[in-house]
Amino acid sequence: MADAPRAAVVLIDGPSGSGKSTLADRLLADWPTDAAPQLLRLDDVYPGWGGLAAGAEQVRTGLLHARSAGRPARWRRWDWLGLAPAEWxxxxxxxxxxxxxxxxxxxxxxxxxxxxxxxxxxxxVRKRRALERDAGGFDAHWDEWQAQWELYEVVERPRDRAQIVLEAA
Structure with missing residues (x-):
């Protein structure tokens, strides 16, 4: 990462339990300390279990578009306990x-x-990882989330937009 642009933007996508968070954590740990990146986990943005599309849209417009246009970029955290929007x-x-x-x-x-x-x-493997990771909190929502994911994958074809494709073991 020594050659990364000073204000680089890295997007990591893939289905639940695939290893996105682990990759992001490793990338963050290996980034040069003089330009440590900000890490945004979409899990902190989705407005509830039915919010995959809304969370992605908030980050796309409020962060990526704004940043590209030179405007202040921001995102709003979702309070999973209070089930309501939280701070910006x-x-x-x-x-x-x-x-x-x-x-x-x-x-x-x-x-x-x-x-x-x-x-x-x-x-x-993905399902096992995701359900173990969330210690039961995801169990009742797996099918709902997976249905959103499958629709997103068919409509958006995100894998085709990736420069780097990784298959986790």
Missing amino acids: HEVAPDRPVIVEGCGALAGDAAAHADVTVWVSADDT
Whole structure:
């Protein structure tokens, strides 16, 4: 990452449980400390379990479009306990940003990024990882989320927008 632009934008997309968060964490840890990126997890943005498209749209327009246009970029956190929108977060225009989550490559998001990554894994492995990770919190919502994901994947074809494709083991 030593050659990364000072304000690089990295988008990491893929289905639940594929390893996006792990990749983002490793990328963040290996980034040069003089230009540490801001990390945005779409899990912090989705407005509830039915909010894949809305969360992706908020990041696409409020962060990526704004940043590309030189305007202040921001995103709004979703309070999962209160089930309501929470505080806004500013994104510094002169620092790199990593966006990871289902829907990161929605619409024209890739056009506003320096690096686009697709991470996938076997469906059985993904489901096991996702359900274990959330210690039961995701169990009742898996089918709803997976249906949104499958629609997003068919309509948007995000894998085709990725410069780097990784198949997690």
